[in-house]
Amino acid sequence: MFDGGTVFALxxxxxxxxxxxxxxxxxxxxxxxxxxxxxxxxxxxxGAGGYRTYADVFPSAVQEWRR
Structure with a gap:
């Protein structure tokens, strides 16, 4: 309710x-x-700089979303 973006949009x-x-x-x-x-x-x-992403760690969780 106190977010400036919402107030601006309204x-x-x-x-x-x-x-x-x-x-x-x-x-x-x-x-x-x-x-x-x-x-x-x-x-x-x-991923960047050797850091793994959520999709790298849990590939089965994003299979359906990436179709």
Missing amino acids: ATCTGPGLDPVAFNAVLAAAADAFARAVVHGILAAG
């Missing part, structure tokens, strides 16, 4: 403000989108 709208229930729904959707983006980044990451 502040650029020209329509009326959201009621608290709708505002919380927007925040929940933003949190879900962020969580999915983090997971996708972890699954898509490649």
Whole structure:
């Protein structure tokens, strides 16, 4: 609720403000989108400098995702 990015995104709208229930729904959707983006980044990451990635350690966990 106090994330600056969310406040900025909502502040650029020209329509009326959201009621608290709708505002919380927007925040929940933003949190879900962020969580999915983090997971996708972890699954898509490649190793560097000899460090192994999640996909290197758990290849069967990412087989389905990488299709």
